[in-house]
Amino acid sequence: MPTLRLKNLTRAYGQIRAVDNVDLDIRDGEFLSLLGPSGCGKTTTLRMIAGFIDPSGGTIEVDGRVLSSASGSVPPERRGMSMIFQSYAIWPNMTVAENVGFGLVLRKLPSAEIKQRVGQVLDVVQLGTLAHRYPAELSGGQQQRVALARAIVVQPSVLLLDEPLSNLDANLREEMRTEIRRLHEAFRITTVYVTHDQAEAMATSDRIAVMNRGRVEQVDAPYTIYARPRTRFVAGFIGRTNFIEGRRDRSQIRFDGFAVDAARLEGVDATASTITASVRPQSLSLSSERPADADGRIQIPGRIVERTFLGEHWDYVFAAASSNLRLKVAARPSDVFAVDTDTWLALDPKQLVVIQ
Ligand SMILES: Nc1ncnc2c1ncn2[C@@H]1O[C@H](COP(=O)(O)OP(=O)(O)O)[C@@H](O)[C@H]1O
Numbered sequence: 001m002p003t004l005r006l007k008n009l010t011r012a013y014g015q016i017r018a019v020d021n022v023d024l025d026i027r028d029g030e031f032l033s034l035l036g037p038s039g040c041g042k043t044t045t046l047r048m049i050a051g052f053i054d055p056s057g058g059t060i061e062v063d064g065r066v067l068s069s070a071s072g073s074v075p076p077e078r079r080g081m082s083m084i085f086q087s088y089a090i091w092p093n094m095t096v097a098e099n100v101g102f103g104l105v106l107r108k109l110p111s112a113e114i115k116q117r118v119g120q121v122l123d124v125v126q127l128g129t130l131a132h133r134y135p136a137e138l139s140g141g142q143q144q145r146v147a148l149a150r151a152i153v154v155q156p157s158v159l160l161l162d163e164p165l166s167n168l169d170a171n172l173r174e175e176m177r178t179e180i181r182r183l184h185e186a187f188r189i190t191t192v193y194v195t196h197d198q199a200e201a202m203a204t205s206d207r208i209a210v211m212n213r214g215r216v217e218q219v220d221a222p223y224t225i226y227a228r229p230r231t232r233f234v235a236g237f238i239g240r241t242n243f244i245e246g247r248r249d250r251s252q253i254r255f256d257g258f259a260v261d262a263a264r265l266e267g268v269d270a271t272a273s274t275i276t277a278s279v280r281p282q283s284l285s286l287s288s289e290r291p292a293d294a295d296g297r298i299q300i301p302g303r304i305v306e307r308t309f310l311g312e313h314w315d316y317v318f319a320a321a322s323s324n325l326r327l328k329v330a331a332r333p334s335d336v337f338a339v340d341t342d343t344w345l346a347l348d349p350k351q352l353v354v355i356q
């Protein structure tokens with residue numbers, strides 16, 4: 001049974017539809033990210049879930065009960081949700097333990113219970129030994145943990161996070177996204193996490209909803225989003241890719257310089273005369289000799305026309321010898337090819353993903 005359901009959710013500002021007909025089910029205990037570029041409607045969606053903004057159309061339901069609709073909404077404080085903003089603030093004049101326990105004091109819980117719950121959450125976020133420090137005596141990452149602990153300790157039905165790591169430096173962001181996932185495994189609170197950072201979404205989430213211009217383009221597990229993107233936008237936003245255009249020729253799809261049996265490609269529209277496919281630079285491989293064993297792969301002769309060394313891998317641009325095909329190829333640091341050398345490209349048709 002889904003906990004949180006967005007149905008045709010829409011929010012307009014004048015002519016702009018900040019959120020445009022979003023349908024989304026977030027399951028009980030699930031960690032779901034809203035991922036997309038700046039301005040695509042992530043924050044507006046999250047603030048509607050929290051109850052800070054009313055929809056212009058559509059509804060938000062929790063376990064079948066309508067919380068938000070154009071005709072009225074349950075106020076934020078009666079939703080049992082916790083939200084952490086981009087510019088989270090912890091109170092400078094309270095210790096770590098007081099910051100974390102504050103929500104429980106407001107709820108008038110017995111002080112023994114407050115102490116016990118605060119202690120438990122602080123242990124999980126590894127701040128147990130710092131309970132009596134003040135925020136000024138903490139690092140940025142530790143302050144972030146306090147904010148997380150404070151949101152979790154009240155045992156919200158839903159946890160909402162809006163780019164909570166964007167004020168941290170790159171190393172700390174990486175550490176905290178693992179931490180956030182670990183916290184989720186410990187407490188299993190239904191979570192909606194807003195970010196424009198694909199690595200963050202992939203590291204934390206059970207599923208990712210990719211948003212573009214107010215709409216959700218695809219909702220899937222991180223692996224599927226990356227390996228089987230359904231739209232051009234999703235393929236291009238999650239990692240780098242090559243787009244190639246093909247046209248149907250009886251039972252085959254002809255690309256520039258090679259052809260594939262249509263039956264070998266998933267998701268080819270039987271009526272379409274042209275298709276677009278995405279192939280990741282990482283799924284292509286280069287070699288200086290023609291590989292003896294093709295193993296079902298397509299082999300194309302050509303040469304390297306550009307290369308960039310990025311430490312963890314090479315970025316090559318391969319140009320086919322007898323067609324206009326040009327593809328970005330990512331290769332291991334030890335796979336060194338000079339510009340202008342003749343090479344062979346191998347492409348496994350299974351790595352071609354048909355895009356809508
Ligand atoms: N209060 C507002 N008034 C007018 N336009 C707004 C308001 N809030 C958001 N928008 C517009 O709605 C769109 C989505 O904004 P937002 O949800 O903040 O995007 P994101 O969080 O994905 O960056 C943007 O074009 C933004 O300018």
Ligand SMILES: [Mg+2]
Nearest residue numbers: 039042043044
């Ligand atoms: Mg935002």
